[in-house]
Amino acid sequence: MIRHYLSRYRWRKSSYSPDESDDCVEIRLASGELIAVRDSKARSHGALTVPPQTWQTFVHAIQQDVLNPAQGNDS
Secondary structure, three states: OHHHHHOOOOOEEOOOOOOOOOOOEEEEEOHHHOEEEEEOOOHHHOOEEEOHHHHHHHHHHHHOOOOOHHHOOOO
16 A cells, blocks of 8 residues: 555655645655656555656656647647
């Protein structure tokens, strides 16, 4: 079960999120050096785990604004 693997690590949220806000994505290191990602508004729903390279690619895409829906395909 994923909770067992995540119990030793602290969750972090984006530095862009206000401290008092629960509207954010939280991340943490998980077992096997995976990155765990969860919705702070739905913590009991579990977490998605991805390899560090996948997380880095995702963050890079956000930083480059590649994931902006306004720039998506018009098809």
